[in-house]
Amino acid sequence: MKTKLMMLSIVTLGLFLGGCTSNSNSLPKESSAVSNSTSNSNTSTSNAKKAVPAIKLTVTEVISAYEKAYPNTSITSIDLDTSFGAYYFEVQGVDDNKEYELKINAETGEETKEREENLDIDEKNGVKKAEDSLELNDIITLEDATAFASEALGVNPETATDWSLDREMTVTYWEVTFESGRSESSVKLDAKTGDVLEKELEE
Template identity: 30%
Template sequence: MMKIWKTVTFTAFSALTLAACNNSPAEVDGPPVDPGTGNETSSAVESAPPIDQNESVGESSADDSTVNVITLDEALDVYWQEYPEAQIEGVDFDKDWGEWTYEITGVFDNREYEVEINAVNSEIMNVDEDDVDNDNRYLNFDSIMDPQEAIDIARQEVAEDATLEGWNLDVDDDQNRPEYEIEFEGTDDRDVTLHAETGDIIEIDN
């Protein structure tokens, strides 16, 4: 009787174990499927990186093409290194082949030297030598205003979109006074002449 009971118990336990195995979910290769739609689902959702609201796009500032040029004093130092104690007759500042240059004319050792200096790297680009005129007039830089100050005064007389084309500094033969002639280009090309010591406007040419 004991043997029969053990056999029944073992048989029942085996049946329960087999039923439990049959009810376990089957393993399926591949991504899980949404039972409602039949489409594959992803366990993780990739999102685009957040946009920085403080980042400016396509913003640029106006470029002043003369901000990196050497000053007039620095250009004069380059000239005087070649011709010490030379007396200066005039200075031209403009573009030559797309580059800003200083063209300084002075008298040294009874000869006139016109020196073209690159306004960005201070290199001497060209030197012309000539005879000295008898009626030369020379600049006194102790009393002459800085070119930028003269440009700021002259800019008040031209249109807002006017851009600097160049300037010339020399002594007027008739009035015997130092003058800046500032040249602008834009909607109305104008040349503004002013006293290089006082800043007074002398003439405006359209």
């Protein structure tokens, strides 16, 4: 009798432990389902975001690339905007007699020499060089220019679409353009101090 009771107790204990094991094994499956759901949700959110072409090069790197391609010249402008879905830097420069242009992929660094042509007679012998050469020492970065400009307009810095480094009179300036819907706005900043020089709003 005692033997039968003992065997019955062992069987009952085994069934109980088996049930507990089964329950504990079901938890990871539920947890996995939640994890997959969260993962899918994150993927959907990520896919919903607008894809923005990468800008990996700094302005300093772009300046160095231009100076290597065209030594003994001066940079007169740097523009950054999109072309066929990718961002490109377009750098223009001069020496005493010629004008040059270098196009650089902002993500890959691939360079293309766009043009090299003679200056007009009234621009030669250093005239254009003296009038248009940028002062590139200690200029603020592209990121800082974007931050200052967006703050001046009260807009999201992520809506910036175009950047230009140029010169007016004796001042080298950044111009940053923002687009939101059909409206466009831009800010000109002193390239050394970040001070706002001009704001322009277009509806």
